[in-house]
Amino acid sequence: MPDHADLPGASRAGSGPGPQRADSRPGMLVALVLAVLGYQLNATMLGPALPDVIHRLHTTSGLVGLSQTLFFLFAALGQVTLARLSDYRGRKPMMLLCGVLLILGSLACALAPHIGVFLAGRAIQGISAAMFTLAFLTLDDTLTPKGFGRAAGIVTAVNGGFAGVDAVLGGQLADTVGFRGIFALSLLVAVAGTLAVLRAVPSAPPVATGRMDWRGAALLAVGLTGVMVGLAQGQTWGWLSPGTAGCVLAGLAALAAFGLAGRGRTDPLIDTGLLLSRRAWPLMATTTLTLAGAFGALTLTIPLFAQDPHAGYGMNATTSALLFSTPAQALGVIGAPVAGVLGPRIGWRRSVVIGSAGSLAAFAVAVPFMTWPWVLAVALAVLGLTYNGLGITALNSLAVVSSPTRQKGALPGLNGACFGIGASLGTALASALITAAGGRGAHGTALYTGAMWASLALLAAAMATTLAIKAAPRHTPGAQEAAEEAPAPAVHT
Structure with a gap:
């Protein structure tokens, strides 16, 4: 059963009515895609150019690694803070703020004379990650459940990159004009996205009154x-x-x-009852565990194993990416819009369950057959559909529809932060297990099997927390207003 928590005509806390809901808003969707893409290019294109950053800024790998940590840390902070602040100030003003911060950060990185300015620029860029959550909230505010699902799938597909083409393009720019060319390109997209938001995204009154916590x-x-x-x-x-x-x-x-x-406050950052309910904590746990299991394996363990000439396949970086990364990313670009169509029909919670089960099944094949390159490649391609496509779309959408109207930005913001926490946890755990295996004198495939089994265990844990999620109640016209008048049953579920 569809579990969209808001329906056309739902009341808002602002001074005027919101925009009329529609099945589609093509101009707005293009604007949101450009805005999200401006941030995403900075997340996916820079990886191949990190050695060039070290060379041109005369710095160390440790400081460049710190720039990545700051980027994702401030991404988590930006999503939590700006998403909730948009309940009080409106979605569009916060999106424009994200666009301005992204422009300033891109300028700082493109013109950085030394690593200090570069670090500051990456931190400022990271805050603009809230653009993704704000885009979902804007879609929820302005589209019908059916239209929300389709548009959410498209935005998720863009947020996942262009089927690996963006990373390849980043490498080409690094090899020809240097890392500054990447930030010049992202700057142009950021300017275009910000102007598109200014022009095409409708203004809507805030959904909450009171003060930001x-x-x-x-x-x-x-x-x-x-x-x-x-x-x-x-x-x-x-x-x-x-x-x-x-x-x-x-x-x-x-x-x-x-x-x-947060207890006892009338306007907490997020209602403690919601946070402890089965609409929130299992969802955030699922997001964290899913990212920890999949991200650590896809971005660290498998690339290292595939390129290891002694323990793995001995491939070069390009061959490894084309075989194990690009198919999954390409299928994710296809799968996310499909997930957006299915979500409103079968329910976003059910979509999360299917995505978690499919990811667990794909990885259950990948781990015992990791020495078989084509079996591993097929399993990871399936993971592109279940994880990159269905899972990520459904997790983000369920966070939006599970939030009460006047705290609409709270749960999506926290869930967005869980993506960063899960990615950091997965990478750290995989790195620690591989290093520990080497320290114990492990040879061959044994260097990487511990990290792969740990990823499988994390995905199994995600499957368990997925089953604990309680779907948002389905409201009939007028029920949302009644629910807001009686917050306990609407929030504490």
Whole structure:
């Protein structure tokens, strides 16, 4: 059963009516695609150019790695803060702010005379990751459930990159004009996307009254920073070092304080009852575990294994990408719009379940047959449909439709941050297991099997939390207004 939580005519907390819902808004969709693409190019194109950054800025791999950590850390913080702030200030103003920040960050990176300016630019760029969550919220505000599903699939497909072509293009730009060419290209797209948002995205009144919970936002920012920095730097500092333990423990303490601080407030960053309900915590756990399992394997374990001449296939980077990355990304570009069509028909929760089950099944084949390159390639291609396509689209969409109207940006923002946490966790765990295996004297495939089995275990755990998710209630016309008058049954489910 479709589980869209808002229907045409739902009341808003602002001073005027919102835009009339429609099945499609082509101009707005193009604007949102451009806006999301401007951010995504900075996430996918830079990887092949990182050695060029080291060379041209006369810096170290550690500082360049820090730039990536800052990018994804501020992406998590931006999604949580700006998505919720858009409930009070409106979606369009926050999208325009993201566009301006992306432009400034791209300029800083393109013109950076040294690594310090580059680090600042990457942090500023990261905040604009909120554009993706804001795009989903805008689609939910302006389209019917059917139109929302189709458009959400298209935006997700763009957010996943262009079937690996963007990474190849990034490498070509790095080889010809240097890393600055990548930021020049992303700058042009960012300007075009910002202008398109200004022109084509309709303005709508805020959905919430009151004040932004800045204390909660600060505690959440400290918590996420501690956990993500600890995960990102644990391999360098040592997993049991005072620095790593201090970051993680301080982060967890801040997150606990965040949960306690929200109790009793009339306008918390996110309602504690919703956070603890089966509409929220299993969803965020599923997102974190899914990203940890799939991302760590796809971006670290499998590329290292495929290019290892002794333990793996001994492929070059291009062959490895074409065989194990590009097919999955291409099928993800196809699968995301299909998922957007299916979601409103069968329900977004059911879509998440199917995506999790398919990803687990694909990886259950990939792990025991990882020494068979073509079997591994086919399994990863299936993962492109279930994970890149169906899973990511459904997880983001379910977060949007599961939020109560006046806190619409809260759960999608937190769920967006879980993508970054899961990716950091998966990469850190895979790196630690591979390093530990080498330290124990493991040879051949044994160097990588531990990391692959860990990824499979994480996806199995994601399957378990997926089954615990409770779908958002389906409202009939007028029921949303009644639900908002009685927040306990609408939120604490």
